[in-house]
Amino acid sequence: MGARSQPLSEDRLDKAIRLFWEKGYYDTSIEDLMARTGLHRAAIYGEFGSKKKLFEALLTRYRATVTAVKLAPLKSPDAGFAELKQFFRQFRDAEAMSRERLGCLMCLTAAEVSPHDPSIARIVSSYLDELRALFRRACLNSLARREVRSGTDVDQVADYLAGAVLGLMTLARAPAPRSALVHYVDGVLGFLNALRPKGEKR
Amino acid sequence: MGARSQPLSEDRLDKAIRLFWEKGYYDTSIEDLMARTGLHRAAIYGEFGSKKKLFEALLTRYRATVTAVKLAPLKSPDAGFAELKQFFRQFRDAEAMSRERLGCLMCLTAAEVSPHDPSIARIVSSYLDELRALFRRACLNSLARREVRSGTDVDQVADYLAGAVLGLMTLARAPAPRSALVHYVDGVLGFLNALRPKGEKR
Numbered sequence: 354m355g356a357r358s359q360p361l362s363e364d365r366l367d368k369a370i371r372l373f374w375e376k377g378y379y380d381t382s383i384e385d386l387m388a389r390t391g392l393h394r395a396a397i398y399g400e401f402g403s404k405k406k407l408f409e410a411l412l413t414r415y416r417a418t419v420t421a422v423k424l425a426p427l428k429s430p431d432a433g434f435a436e437l438k439q440f441f442r443q444f445r446d447a448e449a450m451s452r453e454r455l456g457c458l459m460c461l462t463a464a465e466v467s468p469h470d471p472s473i474a475r476i477v478s479s480y481l482d483e484l485r486a487l488f489r490r491a492c493l494n495s496l497a498r499r500e501v502r503s504g505t506d507v508d509q510v511a512d513y514l515a516g517a518v519l520g521l522m523t524l525a526r527a528p529a530p531r532s533a534l535v536h537y538v539d540g541v542l543g544f545l546n547a548l549r550p551k552g553e554k555r
Numbered sequence: 556m557g558a559r560s561q562p563l564s565e566d567r568l569d570k571a572i573r574l575f576w577e578k579g580y581y582d583t584s585i586e587d588l589m590a591r592t593g594l595h596r597a598a599i600y601g602e603f604g605s606k607k608k609l610f611e612a613l614l615t616r617y618r619a620t621v622t623a624v625k626l627a628p629l630k631s632p633d634a635g636f637a638e639l640k641q642f643f644r645q646f647r648d649a650e651a652m653s654r655e656r657l658g659c660l661m662c663l664t665a666a667e668v669s670p671h672d673p674s675i676a677r678i679v680s681s682y683l684d685e686l687r688a689l690f691r692r693a694c695l696n697s698l699a700r701r702e703v704r705s706g707t708d709v710d711q712v713a714d715y716l717a718g719a720v721l722g723l724m725t726l727a728r729a730p731a732p733r734s735a736l737v738h739y740v741d742g743v744l745g746f747l748n749a750l751r752p753k754g755e756k757r
Contacts, residue, residue: 375670375671376671377581377666377667379579379581379582380581380671454670455670456666460666460725461666461667463725463728463729463730464579464658464662464663464666464667464724464725464728464729465579465663465666465667467728467729467730468577468656468657468728469577469578469582474730475730477729477730478729478730478731481729481730481731485735506738508734508738509738509741509742510742511738512731512734512735512738512739512742513738513739513741513742513743513745514742515726515731515735516722516723516725516726516735516736516738516739516742517719517722517739517742518722519721519722519725519726519729520718520719520720520721520722520723520725520726521718521722522666522725523662523665523666523718523721523722523724523725524717524718524721524722526665526666526669526670527665527666527669527679527680527683527721528665528669528676528677528679528680528683529680529683529714529717529718532710532714533687533714533717533718534718536708536710536711536713536714536715536718537714537715537718537719539711539715540711540712540714540715540716540718540719540746541715543715543746543749544742544745544746544749546749547745547746547748547749
């Protein structure tokens with residue numbers, strides 16, 4: 354079968370995402386990608402032109418297929434305090450994440466690649482903007498419903514929570530016990546609970 | 556001047572640390588290291604044997620010369636609540652960090668290299684153990700002095716704060732505005748303030 358006849362199926366793209374997610378951008382070679390996906394070099398270059406262009410396309414696919422699922426609780430226009438907690442709680446209960454310790458490809462790329470590469474930084478920045486906007490809206494809804502104290506700074510909360518996601522996902526890849534991940538999420542939930550109106554902590 | 560006659564001076568080691576810190580482990584080549592430090596290939600291999608062994612030695616030097624300075628407030632055996640806040644506040648005020656956006660070499664390595672490399676994972680793990688131990692001791696001291704509420708779970712707080720450092724340092728490298736870093740630190744300080752005995756929040 355010739356290289357050009359191999360379809361860049363969703364399955365092959367997902368295998369490529371998984372490889373970059375495990376190894377990071379710089380340590381993943383074209384040879385690694387060929388071995389993992391079964392694609393020939395000509396198919397990769399023919400479709401994307403370069404490893405970097407492939408990676409950019411995969412980051413966009415990762416956002417559509419992986420982070421979108423995790424962010425689902427926050428995507429409802431009336432998401433509020435319960436959804437903020439639900440978003441973080443899913444990682445506390447995510448046995449699969451703790452077993453595999455992959456963290457998040459977008460968060461890894463934020464630290465590994467975005468400082469050196471403007472076009473990849475734009476993709477990461479757009480993702481972080483979405484995170485902040487979702488947290489901000491949920492916080493505004495919480496304010497309107499008096500689920501958090503009046504005077505709560507929604508921009509501060511949104512920036513903190515976006516950084517808290519980067520921390521969680523870096524900790525997931527770091528050599529730390531499973532209990533550290535649970536304790537970390539409990540800390541973020543503690544931050545959220547401290548925003549509750551007085552007498553309503555839980 | 557022959558390769559062997561070049562001393563591996565502290566200045567050259569610090570230049571090599573800086574290069575790995577900027578680019579990460581995988582994207583830094585021996586050629587990059589030669590160009591940045593002025594060392595010949597034979598001097599690097601003769602002294603260390605491999606890029607990996609050089610990197611391991613530099614991580615140890617980084618810990619002794621860079622993280623030790625940042626951790627100074629927590630190294631006093633009677634460090635307490637004030638020192639926990641002081642430790643995080645220094646990053647809120649660190650203009651240099653926000654200008655250069657380098658974050659922390661140890662935290663970058665936690666995500667980039669430690670998932671694939673047991674000997675580097677051990678170095679990162681030992682650093683995270685130190686972080687947790689320092690946070691835990693300061694929290695225990697705070698408990699004894701009633702600076703935090705009785706019943707505060709010192710292991711949970713220590714794990715959360717170690718993860719909060721990873722979050723801060725990943726955010727520092729990420730494409731995010733300076734204000735996001737300030738808001739992130741304010742969130743961690745908010746978590747700490749929520750530990751205060753009732754009626755003593757500040």
